[in-house]
Amino acid sequence: MKLCIYNTLSRKKEIFEPLHPPLIGMYVCGPTVYGDPHLGHARPAITFDLVFRYLKHLGYRVRYVRNITDVGHLEADQDFGEDKISKTARLEQLEPMEVVQMYTNEYRLKMMQLNVLPPSIEPAATGHMIEQQALVEKILENGFAYEKAGSVYFDVEKYNRNNNYGKLSGRKIEDLIASTRELEKQQEKKSPLDFAIWKNADPEHLMRWPSRWGEGFPGWHVECSVMSAKYLGTEFDIHGGGMDLLFPHHECEIAQTVAGYGKEAVRYWMHNNMVTLNGQKMGKSLGNAISLEQFFSGEHSLLEKEYHPMTIRFFILQAHYRSTLDFSNEALQAAERGLERLFDGMKTLDRITPSEKSTMDLEQLEKSFFEAMDDDFNSPIAISHLFEGIKTINNAAAGKESMTENDLEKCRQFYHKAVQEILGLLPEGKASGDQELTRELIELLLQMRTDARKNKDFDMADRIRDEMARLGVEVMDTKDGFEWKLHR
Numbered sequence: 001m002k003l004c005i006y007n008t009l010s011r012k013k014e015i016f017e018p019l020h021p022p023l024i025g026m027y028v029c030g031p032t033v034y035g036d037p038h039l040g041h042a043r044p045a046i047t048f049d050l051v052f053r054y055l056k057h058l059g060y061r062v063r064y065v066r067n068i069t070d071v072g073h074l075e076a077d078q079d080f081g082e083d084k085i086s087k088t089a090r091l092e093q094l095e096p097m098e099v100v101q102m103y104t105n106e107y108r109l110k111m112m113q114l115n116v117l118p119p120s121i122e123p124a125a126t127g128h129m130i131e132q133q134a135l136v137e138k139i140l141e142n143g144f145a146y147e148k149a150g151s152v153y154f155d156v157e158k159y160n161r162n163n164n165y166g167k168l169s170g171r172k173i174e175d176l177i178a179s180t181r182e183l184e185k186q187q188e189k190k191s192p193l194d195f196a197i198w199k200n201a202d203p204e205h206l207m208r209w210p211s212r213w214g215e216g217f218p219g220w221h222v223e224c225s226v227m228s229a230k231y232l233g234t235e236f237d238i239h240g241g242g243m244d245l246l247f248p249h250h251e252c253e254i255a256q257t258v259a260g261y262g263k264e265a266v267r268y269w270m271h272n273n274m275v276t277l278n279g280q281k282m283g284k285s286l287g288n289a290i291s292l293e294q295f296f297s298g299e300h301s302l303l304e305k306e307y308h309p310m311t312i313r314f315f316i317l318q319a320h321y322r323s324t325l326d327f328s329n330e331a332l333q334a335a336e337r338g339l340e341r342l343f344d345g346m347k348t349l350d351r352i353t354p355s356e357k358s359t360m361d362l363e364q365l366e367k368s369f370f371e372a373m374d375d376d377f378n379s380p381i382a383i384s385h386l387f388e389g390i391k392t393i394n395n396a397a398a399g400k401e402s403m404t405e406n407d408l409e410k411c412r413q414f415y416h417k418a419v420q421e422i423l424g425l426l427p428e429g430k431a432s433g434d435q436e437l438t439r440e441l442i443e444l445l446l447q448m449r450t451d452a453r454k455n456k457d458f459d460m461a462d463r464i465r466d467e468m469a470r471l472g473v474e475v476m477d478t479k480d481g482f483e484w485k486l487h488r
């Protein structure tokens, strides 16, 4: 079977045919870095991490671009209101770029804990101001935008004459016009559907850049058209993001790309569905937006306990990425038990005494797992096959079924590949625990060195320091003891 991907644009599953194999270009809309990463960030990151890992497993070389939005994303995803970054900067009394750095660091750390692989390129909107202005210029030149009071707006109706605005989200322009209210400052626009591709900065606006239209900042959607074209070319394979970005973000992205570069860029549009909490939409205003840190520590009134990052990851993978997913304490605790059963089963393989013949159909198990993955990354079905296999393994350990030496080894390899490499699930303690253990061991050695010095055993103290230096641990003696740094 060949890999099939559900394409949001054609609304059906299609056989994946990359443009330039073995290289795959994949662009995924990353976070707007203005607050603590929460559950809503985990789902797209894990969904496209699964896609990234599986494409690599199939032998492709994937150039995975995931952007950081650090300017231009205004409140309510509209063309007016405060920039989300600026607002946090004002409230927390920080420089906007401090906000960006702080929450980018936080986002990367949380993704690492969830065992999400870093993308190949992680470009930020503020680092591509020249390229964004060039696209705005090009769209103006091609006649699909107009300038008004220092802002540049995309002319949706003109674009729609020969193109289909709404093709991705399935919306009709007439319905859109009927449902769009005239809002503050929209009198600058010819039509309420038009969107800003360059925005004039009000005097109090913190983030601003010079341009030929005056001081301003790029419209939110421009960065993704620009950065995908810059790193993946004007035609590439996969564009992903959460379903909440389908309209207007991705719809506008298509329009800008066509108006600026002359053609559509994306072959396969992929969208993950949303997460709910106890059946309710999550949101700051609803008081149920739980940050990933709160999930990991259990410190939130809605949480009965803390949940390991791998439990969150496993829970997300237990649903198909196009289905909604409801988080509750019950569901998470069931996932926790399920994951434990999976890893226990894998450990059980080491306790089975090999037999002369095998009752396990390993070939069929592998086939079923990969067929599910080839069917639009159907991880819940793939996982259910892994559990079928675990049943046989447990039976073999109890003497009710049997496995040969050869099958045991193949089974170990298959589970390692499927669980750890493709699904990215690590036995508890391996993700962040390794680092914790390293830290504790270093501190223990340094304590022993201090003790050796106290006992005037300077040979031992020096030996510990030199050997640690050899392993990349730099030890610095300070007034109150020591500090150390790991160089590796």
Ligand code: ZN
Pocket (backbone or CB within 6 Å): 028, 029, 030, 224, 249
């Ligand atoms: Zn985007």
